[in-house]
């Protein structure tokens with residue numbers, strides 16, 4: 001019997017890292033499907049498993065899934081009621097954004113951060129491709145940095161091409177299971193290669209961007225880092241799903257709106273059109289950023305469709 005951590009899952013096969021760096025292809029027995037959780041994959045990257053090891057063929061049969069600290073889900077496809085576990089035991093979420101090529105929208109950032117809050121996993125924003133930024137882009141970057149650091153999120157500048165910002169990022173990732181998310185084309189794969197050159201992963205050309213729109217089930221891969229810890233790449237993952245979020249819960253996951261909501265006249269204020277709403281007052285004065293508030297309203301509006 002061996003114990004290890006799953007670093008790749010293809011739905012039927014699992015690559016397990018164990019011992020001092022051995023990697024073994026494993027299968028599972030049928031008994032792993034949980035009764036109440038409709039997930040398409042019973043085991044995900046980040047899971048700790050026990051398995052019967054066959055050293056001769058370097059194969060194994062997973063016999064036990066150890067308890068998870070957490071797991072991150074998404075809807076398996078847009079319409080299905082099934083969920084895919086993207087990763088388990090995640091310590092830190094990193095959202096990579098770019099100001100241009102491609103432009104990352106504030107609402108996309110806010111949906112990601114809201115999900116991180118709901119999962120109670122710390123989140124950091126990485127602003128990549130700073131080497132491309134002129135005056136206008138730098139202004140935009142500074143605006144986003146001040147917006148998000150004020151709320152409490154760390155923002156790290158990065159230019160992988162110019163090798164700037166990598167060292168500080170390593171200190172944040174060291175020894176942890178890190179999930180890296182972001183729009184297609186922002187530089188996620190390039191970063192993982194820079195952090196661990198031995199991996200030599202294929203980066204995406206512009207022509208591959210269209211893949212983003214399709215709902216192909218891609219399985220995330222977890223890459224060991226030479227400085228300790230792992231980085232999970234999540235190709236094709238546009239958003240994470242939080243199951244069962246109620247309308248009156250959403251603002252709990254916007255920290256500055258939540259803090260301000262304590263001053264609202266009504267305890268059940270949704271900060272939409274209620275009288276005496278301290279949140280809307282704060283938007284008026286600029287204490288809460290109007291774009292953040294707009295993201296909140298958009299999520300509030302479509303939460304029936306999207307999150308229930």
Ligand SMILES: Nc1nc2c(ncn2[C@@H]2O[C@H](COP(=O)(O)OP(=O)(O)O)[C@@H](O)[C@H]2O)c(=O)[nH]1
Nearest residue numbers: 129159160161184185186187188189190203204
């Ligand atoms: N100028 C510039 N380009 C970058 C940087 N990082 C990545 N890229 C380019 O962005 C494109 C997409 O990168 P990729 O890693 O495939 O993005 P992913 O879809 O997020 O995995 C590639 O052409 C990279 O060379 C950077 O720091 N500066």
Ligand SMILES: [Mg+2]
Nearest residue numbers: 188189204235
């Ligand atoms: Mg990629």
Ligand SMILES: [Zn+2]
Nearest residue numbers: 264269271277
């Ligand atoms: Zn209110």
